[in-house]
Structures are given as C-alpha cells and as structure tokens.
Amino acid sequence: MDRIIYTSMTGANAAAHRQAVLSHNLANVSTQGFRAEMSTFRSVPIQGEGSGTRVFALEATSGHVNTPGPVQRTGRNLDAMAVGNSWFAVQGLDGTEAYTRNGSFEVTPTGQLVTSTGLTVLSDGGGPIDVPQGAEVSLGSDGTITAKTGNQPPAAIGRVKLASPTAEDPLKRGDDGLFRPASGNPLPNDANARLLAGATEGSNVNAVESMVGLIAASRQFEQQMRLLQTAETNDKTASQLLSMNG
Numbered sequence: 001m002d003r004i005i006y007t008s009m010t011g012a013n014a015a016a017h018r019q020a021v022l023s024h025n026l027a028n029v030s031t032q033g034f035r036a037e038m039s040t041f042r043s044v045p046i047q048g049e050g051s052g053t054r055v056f057a058l059e060a061t062s063g064h065v066n067t068p069g070p071v072q073r074t075g076r077n078l079d080a081m082a083v084g085n086s087w088f089a090v091q092g093l094d095g096t097e098a099y100t101r102n103g104s105f106e107v108t109p110t111g112q113l114v115t116s117t118g119l120t121v122l123s124d125g126g127g128p129i130d131v132p133q134g135a136e137v138s139l140g141s142d143g144t145i146t147a148k149t150g151n152q153p154p155a156a157i158g159r160v161k162l163a164s165p166t167a168e169d170p171l172k173r174g175d176d177g178l179f180r181p182a183s184g185n186p187l188p189n190d191a192n193a194r195l196l197a198g199a200t201e202g203s204n205v206n207a208v209e210s211m212v213g214l215i216a217a218s219r220q221f222e223q224q225m226r227l228l229q230t231a232e233t234n235d236k237t238a239s240q241l242l243s244m245n246g
Contacts, residue, residue, distance in 0.1 A: 004231045007056060012224035014041050014057040018217040021062075025205045026214070032072075032116075033101030034203035035064040036210075037173065064173055069101075069204040071196065077138045078105040081201045082162060086193035087171070087179065089161035089186075091120040091128075097186040098178035099163060099171060101201050105139075107131045113145070113160075119178075123158045124189040131157065139197045162193035 021039040028034040039062050043055040071081060080103035082088055087099035104116040113121045113129040123129050124143070131137055135147035143160035165171045165187060171179040181187055 005228060008224050008227040008231065010057045012221055012228070015217050015221035015224060019214060019221065022210050022214045022217060026207065026210050029203050029205045029207050029210075031102075031203050032104055033069065033201045034205060035066065035101070035173070035179075036203075036205045038063050038065060063170075065204055067204050069202040072200045072202050073198065074200060075198050076104075077136070077198070078107070079103060079198055079200050080105065080139050080160075081196040081199045083194045083196055084164070086162040086164045086190055086195070087187075088115075089122040089126075089163055089189075090115055090178070091122060092174075092176060092178050093119075094176075096180070097122065097126070098174070098176075098180050099165075099187070100178055103195065104200050107137065113137075122161045124161045125158075126161070126186070129158045129160070139195065141194050141197065142191075143193070143195055160195070161189050162195065163187035164190040164193055 018039050018041075021037050025036045041057050043057060045055050066085075068084075080088075082101055082103060087101060088103055090098055090100055092098040098119075100115065100119070102115055102117070105121060106114055106116060108114055111131045111133055113131055115121060120128050129145060131145075132147050132149050135149045138146050138148075138154075139160070140146065143162050144156050145158050145160065146154045147157045148154040163186075165181065169181045169183045169185075169187070172182050173179055
C-alpha cells in the first residue's frame with residue numbers, strides 16, 4: 001500500500017517551517033543590523049519496493065543572508081555601521097563573546113558602553129569600555145573611542161573590537177539572535193576593519209520578496225493538506241470496497 005500520507009506530511013511540515021522563517025524575517029524588517037534567515041530543504045528518496053517515485057522533504061543546513069543592509073544616516077555620535085564583513089564584539093547574556101551588526105551604542109549611568117539592547121560592548125582587548133562621566137564621546141573610523149570632558153582636550157579611551165569571520169570559521173546565529181563562530185572560539189580583533197560613524201545598518205530583509213515567499217509557502221502547505229485529504233478519501237473508498245467484497 002502506498003503510504004502517501006507520510007510523504008505529504010513531510011512536505012506540509014517543510015512548508016510550515018518556511019512560513020515560520022519568513023514570518024520571523026518580516027517581523028525584523030526594521031531591526032538594525034538584522035540578517036535574513038534562510039531555510040533549505042532536500043529531497044530524500046524512500047528506500048523500498050514500489051517506492052521509487054516517492055520522496056521525503058527533509059530540512060537541510062540553514063544559514064543567513066550575509067548581504068549588508070542599507071546605510072541609515074543618523075548623525076549621532078554613538079551610532080556606527082561596521083564596514084564590509086566586520087562585526088561588533090559584545091558580551092552575550094550567557095557571558096560569552098558574541099557578534100552583532102547593531103551599532104547603536106549608549107552609555108549607561110555607570111559609564112559603560114553598551115548596545116541599544118543593553119549588551120556590553122567589548123574593546124579590542126576583550127574587556128568592557130568605561131566612559132568618563134559627562135564626557136562627550138565620538139567614534140573614529142578604526143573604532144577608536146574619544147572622550148572630551150569639559151574644556152579638556154579629547155583623549156582616546158579605548159577601541160571597539162571589530163572582528164571579521166572567515167570561510168573556515170563562519171558565524172552562526174544563536175537562539176539569542178547573536179552570532180558566534182562555528183568553532184566556538186572568539187574571533188581575533190581585526191586591526192584593518194573599519195566603521196562608518198554617524199550611521200547604522202538597516203535590516204537586509206527584502207520585505208516584498210519575503211511576502212511573495214510567504215504566499216507561495218502558504219499555497220504549498222494547502223496543496224499538501226489537500227493531498228492528505230485525498231489519501232484519506234482513497235483509504236475510505238478502499239475500505240468500503242473491501243467490505244463489499246467480504
């Protein structure tokens with residue numbers, strides 16, 4: 001007997017997963033530095049007699065779109081956009097070093113440089129960055145942080161750590177939305193990395209493309225559900241015929 005219900009089930013599950021991924025991307029279309037998530041699937045033929053034309057839809061490796069988002073000019077001293085493939089190093093809630101493209105920084109009442117979400121920004125030495133109370137802070141293109149207090153001349157107080165992942169050790173998104181190297185080891189500071197001060201990076205999600213994909217995934221899910229209903233109808237018809245013959 002052809003177990004079509006199982007192949008249809010995997011197709012419906014794949015379509016539902018794609019809908020969830022696209023919905024998550026659309027929800028973050030205005031999130032600074034957000035990287036659109038990708039979902040990929042592969043067809044796996046069923047092994048067994050009479051099943052040569054049947055395949056399962058299984059989830060394969062997934063990642064993110066690494067294309068930079070649009071430049072959003074703000075003119076704010078503590079806003080920065082990492083240029084190219086560089087990322088800002090921050091301390092995650094679990095205490096480990098992680099990376100983000102969100103360059104909207106703030107200074108806490110205790111004088112520590114953090115992101116707009118409250119994560120500690122790390123220096124090129126791997127530690128937090130302390131800002132003098134009441135100082136006017138500015139960022140240089142190489143990540144150098146300059147503070148000016150009162151009538152005193154500006155003084156460098158540190159440098160934001162900028163890291164650049166490699167093809168051998170790419171970044172992967174974690175459950176907390178931050179990125180970490182696949183190896184699990186912190187990336188070294190990239191002295192050649194640069195940032196654009198007075199601007200932030202927008203989300204790289206293409207809203208129109210995501211909406212079109214969401215509609216297509218919804219239709220695909222409906223088709224798989226109709227196939228399940230067809231399989232149920234066939235089973236009922238077969239049972240009735242067997243009962244009549246019995």
